[in-house]
Amino acid sequence: MIQKHPADQAFVRATNLSQVLRLIHSQSPLSRAQLAAITRLNKSTVSSLVDELIELGLVHETGSNIGGTGRPATLLEIDPQAGNIIGVEFGVDFVSVAVTDILGNIIWRRREDADPTGDQDKMINQTLVIVKDAIAAGKRKGYKFLGLGMTAPGTVDLKKGTMIFSPNLHWHNVPFVKIFSESTKLKVFIENDANAAAIAEHSFGTARQCEDFLFVFAGVGIGGGLFLNGKLYRGKNGYAGEIGHSPIMAEPSQNVCHCGNRGCWETYANQYSIIQRVQARLEVRRSSIIPKLMAEQNLPMGIPLIKQAADAGDREAIDSFREAGLAMGQ
Amino acid sequence: MIQKHPADQAFVRATNLSQVLRLIHSQSPLSRAQLAAITRLNKSTVSSLVDELIELGLVHETGSNIGGTGRPATLLEIDPQAGNIIGVEFGVDFVSVAVTDILGNIIWRRREDADPTGDQDKMINQTLVIVKDAIAAGKRKGYKFLGLGMTAPGTVDLKKGTMIFSPNLHWHNVPFVKIFSESTKLKVFIENDANAAAIAEHSFGTARQCEDFLFVFAGVGIGGGLFLNGKLYRGKNGYAGEIGHSPIMAEPSQNVCHCGNRGCWETYANQYSIIQRVQARLEVRRSSIIPKLMAEQNLPMGIPLIKQAADAGDREAIDSFREAGLAMGQ
DNA sequence: TAATTTGTTCGTTGCACCAACATACTAATT
DNA sequence: AATTAGTATGTTGGTGCAACGAACAAATTA
Numbered sequence: 230m231i232q233k234h235p236a237d238q239a240f241v242r243a244t245n246l247s248q249v250l251r252l253i254h255s256q257s258p259l260s261r262a263q264l265a266a267i268t269r270l271n272k273s274t275v276s277s278l279v280d281e282l283i284e285l286g287l288v289h290e291t292g293s294n295i296g297g298t299g300r301p302a303t304l305l306e307i308d309p310q311a312g313n314i315i316g317v318e319f320g321v322d323f324v325s326v327a328v329t330d331i332l333g334n335i336i337w338r339r340r341e342d343a344d345p346t347g348d349q350d351k352m353i354n355q356t357l358v359i360v361k362d363a364i365a366a367g368k369r370k371g372y373k374f375l376g377l378g379m380t381a382p383g384t385v386d387l388k389k390g391t392m393i394f395s396p397n398l399h400w401h402n403v404p405f406v407k408i409f410s411e412s413t414k415l416k417v418f419i420e421n422d423a424n425a426a427a428i429a430e431h432s433f434g435t436a437r438q439c440e441d442f443l444f445v446f447a448g449v450g451i452g453g454g455l456f457l458n459g460k461l462y463r464g465k466n467g468y469a470g471e472i473g474h475s476p477i478m479a480e481p482s483q484n485v486c487h488c489g490n491r492g493c494w495e496t497y498a499n500q501y502s503i504i505q506r507v508q509a510r511l512e513v514r515r516s517s518i519i520p521k522l523m524a525e526q527n528l529p530m531g532i533p534l535i536k537q538a539a540d541a542g543d544r545e546a547i548d549s550f551r552e553a554g555l556a557m558g559q
Numbered sequence: 560m561i562q563k564h565p566a567d568q569a570f571v572r573a574t575n576l577s578q579v580l581r582l583i584h585s586q587s588p589l590s591r592a593q594l595a596a597i598t599r600l601n602k603s604t605v606s607s608l609v610d611e612l613i614e615l616g617l618v619h620e621t622g623s624n625i626g627g628t629g630r631p632a633t634l635l636e637i638d639p640q641a642g643n644i645i646g647v648e649f650g651v652d653f654v655s656v657a658v659t660d661i662l663g664n665i666i667w668r669r670r671e672d673a674d675p676t677g678d679q680d681k682m683i684n685q686t687l688v689i690v691k692d693a694i695a696a697g698k699r700k701g702y703k704f705l706g707l708g709m710t711a712p713g714t715v716d717l718k719k720g721t722m723i724f725s726p727n728l729h730w731h732n733v734p735f736v737k738i739f740s741e742s743t744k745l746k747v748f749i750e751n752d753a754n755a756a757a758i759a760e761h762s763f764g765t766a767r768q769c770e771d772f773l774f775v776f777a778g779v780g781i782g783g784g785l786f787l788n789g790k791l792y793r794g795k796n797g798y799a800g801e802i803g804h805s806p807i808m809a810e811p812s813q814n815v816c817h818c819g820n821r822g823c824w825e826t827y828a829n830q831y832s833i834i835q836r837v838q839a840r841l842e843v844r845r846s847s848i849i850p851k852l853m854a855e856q857n858l859p860m861g862i863p864l865i866k867q868a869a870d871a872g873d874r875e876a877i878d879s880f881r882e883a884g885l886a887m888g889q
Numbered sequence: 890t891a892a893t894t895t896g897t898t899c900g901t902t903g904c905a906c907c908a909a910c911a912t913a914c915t916a917a918t919t
Numbered sequence: 920a921a922t923t924a925g926t927a928t929g930t931t932g933g934t935g936c937a938a939c940g941a942a943c944a945a946a947t948t949a
Contacts, residue, residue, distance in 0.1 A: 276897065303895080633929080
């Protein structure tokens with residue numbers, strides 16, 4: 230049996246504090262009386278909790294509730310200047326950094342292309358430079374940074390703060406949290422890109438009302454973030470959402486996935502599979518405008534080029550997309 | 560957002576009390592000192608919690624730990640006479656009732672065949688009679704009954720205490736909890752049969768170490784109980800484990816399931832599917848001993864008869880079982 | 890002025906914690 | 920065999936902290 234911490238008074242306080250903060254965050258503005266009614270905590274308890282949140286600079290009073298009989302309520306909301314957060318999206322061929330306020334409003338951002346075939350340190354340093362620029366810009370405006378959150382395109386060890394393996398970058402055991410916290414002196418958190426996207430959809434997006442859903446992240450590969458009972462489900466080893474490598478074909482396929490197995494979903498529906506489909510078609514019959522486009526624009530075969538051909542009505546391009554779409558849907 | 564109860568001291572006490580009781584249940588015998596070490600609660604807190612559990616008659620002291628240096632520990636275990644529980648398994652064509660002690664040891668049981676095609680009230684009354692016999696037998700031995708738990712072969716509404724629908728019994732909205740609690744004056748709990756079996760495997764059986772597993776319940780139909788993160792997962796509507804009606808065939812099948820859909824797993828792998836496979840084979844070629852067995856024993860086609868034929872080496876019977884097994888495994 | 894709703898004050902209750910202590914045994918020494 | 924030291928167990932009484940409850944002050948409407 231897994232040993233949870235024993236319950237004590239500090240736990241009670243932290244739970245109630247957190248609950249009140251969440252309520253103000255999601256339903257502001259709220260009065261102390263409303264909070265007491267919602268939480269069923271005593272009025273005096275709510276007052277004490279709110280006092281502490283105000284003391285911490287997380288919440289502030291914002292006018293009062295006019296109209297209605299009785300004493301007007303003092304309304305509370307999250308203090309928009311409670312602090313700022315840095316978000317880092319570490320992609321396969323790009324890096325994106327944003328600064329937000331505590332409510333998630335983006336107030337600074339920069340995105341740069343990156344070379345995934347180059348040196349690992351080079352790409353990390355490129356990111357660190359952008360992050361330092363963000364911090365410098367923030368300091369000038371008097372921001373106080375509460376922490377840094379980043380996403381990585383691979384499996385992640387939350388406790389150790391490392392990216393265990395990225396199939397598309399071919400990187401192993403990168404200690405992202407260590408690197409970024411030493412460089413910025415901030416609290417750093419890491420999460421898998423698809424999981425982070427699923428959390429975002431649940432908090433702010435389409436899945437706000439959904440307690441149970443699967444977020445499918447189709448990029449270079451196929452990732453997934455699985456929510457069950459309103460929480461991200463990681464499974465026994467923590468890779469429950471890695472749906473791209475589920476075998477979807479009953480008969481084993483010819484294509485070996487870069488993960489080593491055969492028949493992975495990702496093999497049938499990712500970007501590379503589309504390119505492969507087009508190439509296979511071109512080898513059989515050549516009634517396509519794609520070779521012409523390649524020659525004209527001096528470009529290698531790639532998704533933008535195939536899309537161009539499909540838009541122009543090219544049968545082979547359209548059918549390749551359709552096949553991949555079918556595999557995606559299966 | 561779902562409103563949980565606010566945390567207060569009563570919650571803390573209940574949590575710690577429950578944790579200590581669980582530990583004694585799963586790892587007995589344990590001393591107070593060991594409990595303090597495991598839970599990281601203070602020794603005096605553990606003493607207070609244990610006192611309360613002893614006061615409630617749930618736990619008792621059982622000798623002391625000889626050998627080893629220092630004061631010998633007073634060992635604690637669940638009091639085997641803390642109380643008794645009635646378990647009712649409401650099957651499709653049988654009813655089974657058992658009385659256990661608090662540790663789950665069966666000390667009384669009776670099982671009767673039932674007629675699923677007959678009247679609903681008749682089958683329920685048949686069960687009530689057995690339950691009353693069990694209670695009477697228990698009362699004579701001085702048992703105190705803590706509650707009654709029952710399983711039902713269909714989807715269940717835990718809050719209302721009803722069986723919503725049983726595909727095999729063709730019953731709708733049966734208020735089992737109401738019926739049994741009014742009749743016995745006990746606390747009654749209901750659960751789906753497959754879910755209950757999954758819980759049992761997790762508590763006492765093969766899945767004791769598993770936090771994440773699927774229990775497949777192959778009887779008249781196919782049910783399932785799904786554990787995630789060490790807890791039974793019910794899904795949004797509470798039927799997450801109902802895997803028998805997942806479509807497993809890519810192309811829609813001819814066979815309409817009694818649930819109304821096509822291609823359900825259950826359709827390919829349940830008992831009736833085996834009978835159907837045999838019948839289909841007999842219509843094409845008749846080199847099977849099954850018709851002879853039917854005539855000899857004056858029995859309708861059924862699983863026992865097909866098994867008999869398979870044991871005798873009958874090709875058609877064996878192949879029918881094999882096909883169903885393949886569908887089961889898929 | 891009465892009624893109503895909001896939010897605060899202050900004393901109470903219940904819980905876990907801590908330090909000191911009593912207890913009951915083993916192990917080493919005389 | 921008797922004595923003494925050492926060690927682990929479990930209890931006692933005092934403390935701090937969290938929520939609660941009742942009374943009250945505050946601010947408005949009818």
